[in-house]
Amino acid sequence: MEEDSLTAVSEHPLSHSADNGTHFTPQQLVAKAIAPVNPDFLRPPPLRSSSNTLKDATSTANNDGDDKAGPSTLVKEKKSKRQLKRERRQEQKSTRHLCPEIAKTGDVNSCRYSDKCRFSHDIEAFKSQKPADLEGECPFSGAEQLCPYGLACRFAGTHKEGVPAGSSVTLKRCSEMNGLNKDIQKLLWKNKMKFPKADSKLKELGLLGHGKSKLRVKEDKENAVSNDSVVADRTCCSETNNDLDADLEIPVEVPEENGEKEGTFSSDESRPLKKSKSLSSGNFHSDQIDNGACMIDETIGEGHAPIESEVMNDIVLLDSDASLKPHPREKKLIDFRDKLYLAPLTTVGNLPFRRVCKVLGADVTCGEMAMCTNLLQGQASEWALLRRHSSEDLFGVQICGAYPDTVSRAVELIDKECVLDFIDINMGCPIDIVVNKGAGSALLTKPMRMKTVVEAASGIVDTPITIKVRTGYYEGKNRIDSLIADIGNWGASAVTIHGRTRQQRYSKLADWEYINRCSSLAPDSLQVIGNGDVFSYADWNQHKDECPKLATCMIARGALIKPWLFTEIKEQRNWDITSGERLNILKDFVHFGLEHWGSDSKGVETTRHFLLEWLSYTCRYIPVGLLEVVPQRLNWRPPSYFGRDDLETLMSSDSAADWIKISEMLLGKVPDGFSFAPKHKSNAYDRAENG
Structure with missing residues (x-):
């Protein structure tokens, strides 16, 4: 393992020599996690600090020197929701x-x-x-x-x-599927959707209604008899544990009806359950997908008129037999072994980006993380994260929730409404807004809740349930090795282990030695997938050779920086891709984006926005032909350098103004007053909120 990039690297290396004239060898640069670029291509040191580059770039939308777009004009008057709504109406x-x-x-x-x-x-x-x-x-x-x-x-x-x-x-x-039917969305808004399978399983586990308190009693008992791995060092991150037992929700206004409380679910069993029908023209069965296309009928069903929302008092997801006795059929299986798995990626892992990765060799794709409660409230923006393209032949969705009731109900709803191959439950997200509500990495501090979440979700559907975790919550307190033998018994088909703790975020190299140890401890029925810092076919080969029991490696930020990584792994080579070939990949993304978000002005600008988000990662790629040591490692910080042609130089820029220039080559001039700052600040190497 090389020395950590964030503890040994200068703030912005610009050359291979120090101020005192000392020259560094490529090996010394690698030890400092600085990319050893051929000195012939290095830029001279700039006259001003590079830290101002992004700030200045966001104010130069059209690069015309207009002072009106300066940072001083970015501070806007705070407006009320009513005023904003009125302005939107006037704009429309x-x-x-x-x-x-x-x-x-x-x-x-x-x-x-x-x-x-x-x-x-x-x-x-x-x-x-x-x-x-x-x-x-x-x-x-x-x-x-x-x-x-x-x-x-x-x-x-x-x-x-x-x-x-x-x-x-x-x-x-x-070409796309997994849309949410409007009538079902209205029922979700009114909290009138029934979840008989989920409620039956929760009742069986003692978690329905007042059963939640039983879960907390179990957790308290387990914490009392467990080793001190969870309790120790808790004060070092106390701000994330203020309210881990609070209900998980990102607040969303939901209309009430008949005085029903927001966020509640109907559990009245006196009504006869109605047999469900396919209500969405965007829903298909797997056997209807043929050669990347599917034929759908715009009617609700053969011989049936569209269902009017006024007469729909209730829709249930399942047949009247809601008992959860063991299903006579075996659970569906999915084999991840040796498949190239594109990780679920926040913001940039959208459907057009996944299509690009499929073209370049990805085998397994997964949608962006969706919050269970937002799905159950019928949020259209959250359901959009579950969309699937017909070219994604092995596809899953990732959901995140804090409690077994919300997760199991979301799983039941998704399994009924969507066409997918597996459902992944995120138990490793490090983002504060998720962790503070008790979801994501916070579940790593509550193994009993992890167990009930997986048991409740896997016990109601035949679709394989997988989970994604980190090595632990606190740095130096790994705990997945003590749970790995039980995870398969809970009902999970596979577990993905990101080789960092929640506290580490992305600030250190992934601990593959620990991932391999967990893989060796896992039962044969549980597939273990490793995740972290895979950036070349050599990395892939090394991890697979070191641990034969490892099913596969998940690829996250490596695919954001160079999506042709999938091609490199399949062809076992370091691809010295040209700037023209890279531009063609961007053209494919733009084409897929216009199909997905629309070809009108709004769709064009949405495509531009996500293109710019992606370009904030691709600028970190260093062409193979410029490196003195191959392949590039994910933690190397690139110095400022010239490319072999003007386009390659432009693509290496960390300036938002240059990313905008690239977008204008593909989508025309930006609108007046346009500005952009990346959501995840990917140019800060320790703050990538993905994977």
Whole structure:
């Protein structure tokens, strides 16, 4: 293992020589976790501190020297929710926001809301201020359906002529699935959804209703007789343990009805349970996926009229037999061995990015972490994290919750509404807002709760349940080795171990020696997946050779920086990829993004935003041809260097202004007043909130 990059590296290395004239060898640079770039490509030291680069870049959206975009103007007046809502309504009514129905059909009379519509109906005014079309073809030009954005599409000039704008197709080729049906969403808003399987299992475990107090009694007993690994050093991170027993929720307003309390679930067993039907046109069975495409019917079901929400008093997820006796069939199995597994990644691990990784060789993909309570409240933004593309042939979703009731109900709902191959429960997230509510890494301090969460979730569905953990909560207090033998008995099919504790975050190298020890202690029925610092095929080979029982390695930040890592592993080579090839990968992402988020102005800017988030990671890649020691390690800090061509130099920049230039090469000029700062501050090497 090399010395930790954050304890031995200078703040921003700019050359291979110290101020006193001492020159460092490549081996010395590697020992200091500084990338040994060929001196011929190194830049001279800048005249100002690089720490101001990002701050200055966010104020130079169009790079035109306009002082109006300076940092002093970023402080805005705080507005009330009512005022913000009123401004949104006024903005929607402006000519820049044409009614979607009119945009699609081109007919001003096609909107059923007429004058009451909150969008503009002035087609000519919209056309007069609409930005110029972007270069290239409409991303929907090759589909069997017409472009759903019509006149609002930024590629409208490439639309086929002679086809009625309002034409519709009963059967259409679908590339995405796992959408939430509106009627079910309304029931979730009103807390009227029933979860008979989950409630039955919770009752069996003594966790339903007042059973929650029983769980806490069990936890107290277990903590009293356990070793001091959890209690020791608790004061060093006391701020994260203020309220671990509080209910997990990121607050969301949910409408109440009939005086029912927010966040409660109906458990009335007196009503006869209704047999569920497929209610969402975005739901499919696995056997309906064929060659990356699926055919769907826009009707609710054959011979059935659409269900009106006014007459839907209740929908239950399962048949009337809600008993949880052992299922006669064996549980579905999923084999992770030797498969290239793309980790669930916050923000950047979106559907278009996963499609890029699939093209480049990823075998297993997983959606971004979704909070169970937000799913149960019907939040559309949270359900969007569960979307799946038909090219993702081995796909799972990751959820996060603090208690077995919320997790099991979310699992039951997801299993019914979504097409997936496994459900992963996050028990390792280090982010404060999650940990402070008792979820993520906080569960590592409560093994009894970990057990009941996994038992409740795995006992109600045939879909494999996997979990993702860290080595422990407190640094120096690893504890997964003491639980690994039991995790399989709880019902988990696989466990992913991130080789760092919660306190370490990403500030030290992953402890693969500990991962291997846990893998050797695991029963044969439990697959162990290692996670941390895999950045080359050599890293992959080393971890697989050191521990034959390890099923596979999960790839997280390595894929963010160079998504062609999957290709390198499969082809067993260090790919000296050119800047042009890297640009083609970005073009694929943009194309996939426009398909996913839309080809109108809003979709273009959403695609741009996520492209910029990704570019805040890719700038850390150092081309193979510039290194004196190959391959690059994930903890190496790159010095400032020139590339072999102008595009490669531009791609190596850690300036947001240069990332914006790259986005303009693919998506046209940014809007006036545009600025960007990365969400996760990826250029600070110790603060990547992913994996």
